[in-house]
Amino acid sequence: MTAFTFNKLVIFGVGLIGGSLARALRERAGLAGRVVGVGRSAQSVARALEIGVIDEAAALDDDTALARALEGADVVLLAAPVAQTGPLLARIAPFLDARTIVTDAGSTKSDVVAAARSALGARVAQFVPGHPIAGRESSGVDAALPELYVDRNVVLCPLAENAPETVERIAAMWRATGACVRQISEGQHDRVFASVSHLPHVLSFALVEQILEAPDAQLKFSFAAGGFRDFTRIAASSPEMWRDVCLANRTALLAELDAYTDVLARFRAAIDASDGAALEAAFARSRVARQEWQERGGIRNSGDGDRAAK
Numbered sequence: 027m028t029a030f031t032f033n034k035l036v037i038f039g040v041g042l043i044g045g046s047l048a049r050a051l052r053e054r055a056g057l058a059g060r061v062v063g064v065g066r067s068a069q070s071v072a073r074a075l076e077i078g079v080i081d082e083a084a085a086l087d088d089d090t091a092l093a094r095a096l097e098g099a100d101v102v103l104l105a106a107p108v109a110q111t112g113p114l115l116a117r118i119a120p121f122l123d124a125r126t127i128v129t130d131a132g133s134t135k136s137d138v139v140a141a142a143r144s145a146l147g148a149r150v151a152q153f154v155p156g157h158p159i160a161g162r163e164s165s166g167v168d169a170a171l172p173e174l175y176v177d178r179n180v181v182l183c184p185l186a187e188n189a190p191e192t193v194e195r196i197a198a199m200w201r202a203t204g205a206c207v208r209q210i211s212e213g214q215h216d217r218v219f220a221s222v223s224h225l226p227h228v229l230s231f232a233l234v235e236q237i238l239e240a241p242d243a244q245l246k247f248s249f250a251a252g253g254f255r256d257f258t259r260i261a262a263s264s265p266e267m268w269r270d271v272c273l274a275n276r277t278a279l280l281a282e283l284d285a286y287t288d289v290l291a292r293f294r295a296a297i298d299a300s301d302g303a304a305l306e307a308a309f310a311r312s313r314v315a316r317q318e319w320q321e322r323g324g325i326r327n328s329g330d331g332d333r334a335a336k
Contacts, residue, residue: 030198032059032100038086038114040065040074043131043158044105045170048079050203053172057202062095074167086117096121101129101199108132109270112141115153119145122152129156129196133219133267134274135183135212142185151187154196155212156180157219158205163262176204183212220278225286227268228279230261 035051037044040063048061063071063080071083084095096102096118104114111132122128128146132138135155142153160178162169180200184193197207210218237246272279296304 028194028198030055030195030202031057032199034060034062034099036062036064036095036099036102037080037105038064038103038118039105040071040080041105041166042161042164042169042174044103045074045079045167046160046172046174047103047105047158047199047203048074049170049172050175051199054176054204055202059100062099064092064095077167079167079170086114092118093121096123096126098123099126101127101196104128104130104132107264107267107270108134108138108274111138112145115142115145119149122149124149124152126152127154127192127195128152129154131156131158133157133223133271135215137274139183139185139212150185151189151192153185154188154193155183155185156196156200157183157215158200160205163259165264173204175200178205180205180207181215182207182209183215184209216275216278220275220282224271224275224279225282227260227263228272228283229286230258231268234258234261 030051032051035048037048040048044063048063051057051059052061060082061080062082062084063074064084064086065071066086068083068085068088071080074080075083082095084091086092099122102118102122104111106114111130115128118128128142130138130153132155135157138155142155143150146153158175158178158180160174160180162171162174182193182197182200193209200207237243240246293305293308295301296308
């Protein structure tokens with residue numbers, strides 16, 4: 027393991043995720059490198075500059091400013107919705123130094139890898155796919171926290187073309203924030219997170235949608251309490267982000283939806299048949315499994331890959 031240092035870090039999308047990385051490296055790790063924020067317009071990163079999360083701001087549509095921002099960059103983080111990964115990589119490719127390492131924070135990885143191969147071509151070895159599993163309900167750079175990544179998982183999905191030292195440099199960056207870094211393939215990543223992150227979001231949105239469509243929706247909402255709050259917390263997440271995630275991870279998510287539908291059908295059949303024993307047995311298995319997950323530190327380490335917004 028190596029210690030992380032940097033001279034220049036460039037963040038595309040200085041919101042909760044990118045802003046928290048910048049704050050963690052400075053305030054928690056005590057690093058003094060320069061942080062540059064890039065947005066679709068100069069105004070989009072003005073707040074990050076105002077509150078000191080970044081040292082310099084650049085607009086994405088300004089060639090001169092973009093070239094200056096990327097010149098000599100050690101690391102570039104793409105912290106934007108996954109559908110923007112391909113266009114962003116294509117936009118920055120002409121300005122990337124050969125020594126610059128690019129990584130991302132996207133919630134899906136197979137589509138991101140395909141986008142990187144298309145946009146970077148022979149230079150894809152400079153790209154290390156990543157996914158920090160952390161977040162909170164609040165969004166934007168004002169919600170950024172220096173401790174957001176402490177004891178959270180960050181998943182890296184190295185490419186065959188990545189040099190080991192390139193992957194280690196990105197791993198060291200995340201470890202400097204207090205995160206636990208793990209490596210799996212992009213296919214494994216998408217199957218796992220379709221189950222434990224993407225499906226729960228769809229279910230949360232679906233429950234709220236179901237109630238909204240009821241003729242007595244307002245009455246139901248007026249009586250909603252703790253259970254509803256806990257189950258639907260993540261329905262406060264960014265619609266744009268989760269639209270992109272669902273479409274990007276379509277195959278794996280559909281498989282999880284089908285499997286969940288099968289379980290619901292079994293539960294429905296048991297309820298219809300007044301089969302209390304079957305229901306209790308299933309509920310008991312689930313309770314034990316969740317307790318064991320919690321005892322292993324699941325809640326502490328899970329974060330929210332689930333973040334409300336970037």
